[in-house]
Amino acid sequence: MENILLLEYLCQEHTNLTDEEIRTIEDISRNLPLIADLNQANVFIDCPTKEGKYAIVVAEAVPTTAKSVYKNPVVGKFAYESFEPAVFFTLRTGKNMFLNRALTQEGRTVEQSVVPIKGVHNQVIGTLIMEKDISEKLYHQDKMKALSEATETLSEILIGMTTDRPIIPEVIEEALFFIDPQGSILYYNPAAINLVSEVCSTDCTFGAQIETYFPCLKDVFYSPEELLVTELEILRKSFQVKKISLGQKAEGTFIIFRDMTELREKERELVLKSVAIREIHHRVKNNLQTVASLLRLQMRKGVSEDSKVHFIESLNRVLSIAHVYEIILSNSSVDDVEIYSLIEKIGNMLVYSGDVEHKDIKIKYSGPILTVKSNKAVSMALIINELIQNCMKHAFVGRAKGSIEVSFGVTKGSLFLSVTDDGVGYNAAAIPSLGLDIVKMMTEHDLSGKFSIRSNDVGTIASVKFPIERE
Numbered sequence: 100m101e102n103i104l105l106l107e108y109l110c111q112e113h114t115n116l117t118d119e120e121i122r123t124i125e126d127i128s129r130n131l132p133l134i135a136d137l138n139q140a141n142v143f144i145d146c147p148t149k150e151g152k153y154a155i156v157v158a159e160a161v162p163t164t165a166k167s168v169y170k171n172p173v174v175g176k177f178a179y180e181s182f183e184p185a186v187f188f189t190l191r192t193g194k195n196m197f198l199n200r201a202l203t204q205e206g207r208t209v210e211q212s213v214v215p216i217k218g219v220h221n222q223v224i225g226t227l228i229m230e231k232d233i234s235e236k237l238y239h240q241d242k243m244k245a246l247s248e249a250t251e252t253l254s255e256i257l258i259g260m261t262t263d264r265p266i267i268p269e270v271i272e273e274a275l276f277f278i279d280p281q282g283s284i285l286y287y288n289p290a291a292i293n294l295v296s297e298v299c300s301t302d303c304t305f306g307a308q309i310e311t312y313f314p315c316l317k318d319v320f321y322s323p324e325e326l327l328v329t330e331l332e333i334l335r336k337s338f339q340v341k342k343i344s345l346g347q348k349a350e351g352t353f354i355i356f357r358d359m360t361e362l363r364e365k366e367r368e369l370v371l372k373s374v375a376i377r378e379i380h381h382r383v384k385n386n387l388q389t390v391a392s393l394l395r396l397q398m399r400k401g402v403s404e405d406s407k408v409h410f411i412e413s414l415n416r417v418l419s420i421a422h423v424y425e426i427i428l429s430n431s432s433v434d435d436v437e438i439y440s441l442i443e444k445i446g447n448m449l450v451y452s453g454d455v456e457h458k459d460i461k462i463k464y465s466g467p468i469l470t471v472k473s474n475k476a477v478s479m480a481l482i483i484n485e486l487i488q489n490c491m492k493h494a495f496v497g498r499a500k501g502s503i504e505v506s507f508g509v510t511k512g513s514l515f516l517s518v519t520d521d522g523v524g525y526n527a528a529a530i531p532s533l534g535l536d537i538v539k540m541m542t543e544h545d546l547s548g549k550f551s552i553r554s555n556d557v558g559t560i561a562s563v564k565f566p567i568e569r570e
């Protein structure tokens with residue numbers, strides 16, 4: 100019972116899971132002890148945390164049929180991508196991962212199998228993990244024998260063998276320190292020398308306290324976690340800092356600094372850029388709406404009945420493009436336009452609002468959730484606008500009611516869009532005017548596609564088909 104309360108608390112505190120999703124995780128957690136016993140392995144449930152960077156262990160079971168991999172409980176601890184890549188792979192992709200190597204929160208090597216836990220909409224809400232200690236297995240493999248011994252002697256190698264040939268730490272980009280339990284530096288690599296001289300303007304010396312160089316490292320170093328990944332800001336530079344404490348046999352701690360400044364800088368620039376782009380979209384939308392209001396104003400000031408139609412048509416064209424920007428601004432992406440919403444907005448505007456005659460006309464939409472880039476969306480908006488406007492203008496002449504259907508979809512790398520009505524039908528001898536010219540031009544030039552319009556047994560069908568790149 101206590102475990103369930105803890106699980107609920109951890110999920111609410113650290114994850115974005117809904118109550119329903121937490122319930123699902125709880126149900127699964129009840130079976131963990133059985134799974135652990137059957138597989139003679141430790142099993143866990145990890146859920147992604149709010150920021151998505153880490154995962155948190157919300158439930159665990161220790162096998163009673165085998166030796167546990169862990170000395171201490173791990174519920175509430177964080178899992179890091181660098182040590183448990185399989186967990187993050189599964190969280191991200193929803194795929195299974197079997198028998199992957201991982202480093203436990205206590206610094207042991209284990210074999211990890213991970214399967215996703217999915218919610219009602221098939222989204223990944225957590226992972227079910229099974230871990231088996233493989234140090235024994237490693238020991239029996241001759242080749243691997245050296246490796247298990249290496250853990251013990253790693254510190255010696257690092258400190259002693261630096262003279263004649265470079266070993267791996269010498270050539271890596273990350274700054275690496277090996278520190279004894281009292282906090283004094285036993286080893287540092289060339290990147291570490293550079294880091295210390297850059298940050299403190301002094302030389303790095305053996306035996307010096309790591310804290311004198313990096314006071315902000317205190318919390319990381321003395322935290323009880325054996326493995327820790329965090330980000331620190333030092334002299335306006337960003338570093339990812341990893342702490343790896345070795346077990347009882349080889350006492351000591353590795354501290355690894357990775358300079359993330361450039362990456363973070365790029366991220367910041369990207370954010371700024373996308374903010375600027377959104378701002379521009381906003382202005383474009385406002386300007387288009389201003390143009391529309393000017394047209395409307397002019398129309399109210401009195402224009403002849405003949406030109407009124409043309410004003411309304413132009414107005415609708417401008418507003419259709421404005422809808423593209425409205426949709427971009429309503430979601431978080433910079434340049435993706437969801438076309439169902441776009442079609443719906445334009446259709447509703449033309450059929451249900453504003454300057455239309457009083458007729459009983461209905462419009463229906465069908466199609467999948469699909470996004471296109473804004474330049475294509477603008478062409479599509481104009482095409483849809485013309486085709487629906489034509490239905491309103493020509494299809495139901497002399498009729499009291501009618502219906503329009505707009506549908507779209509993707510087949511074999513092409514997007515198709517059709518506007519059908521149950522009106523008077525299309526006269527093949529009709530002379531295309533500006534409207535259908537716009538549709539043809541947009542389809543052929545901007546979308547590299549094909550347009551056709553003809554009568555069918557109920558009315559008129561106009562369709563457009565153009566290739567789309569796979570994203």
Ligand SMILES: Nc1ncnc2c1ncn2[C@@H]1O[C@H](COP(=O)(O)OP(=O)(O)OP(=O)(O)O)[C@@H](O)[C@H]1O
Pocket residue numbers: 412485489490492493494520522523524525526529530531532533534535536559
């Ligand atoms: N859904 C339809 N039902 C019946 N006839 C149509 C339909 N769509 C188009 N037509 C015919 O095709 C002709 C050309 O259409 P087009 O959109 O090019 O010109 P328009 O609508 O007359 O003028 P505008 O340039 O203002 O759009 C129309 O005049 C009409 O006769």
Ligand SMILES: [Mg+2]
Pocket residue numbers: 485488489492533534535
């Ligand atoms: Mg027209």
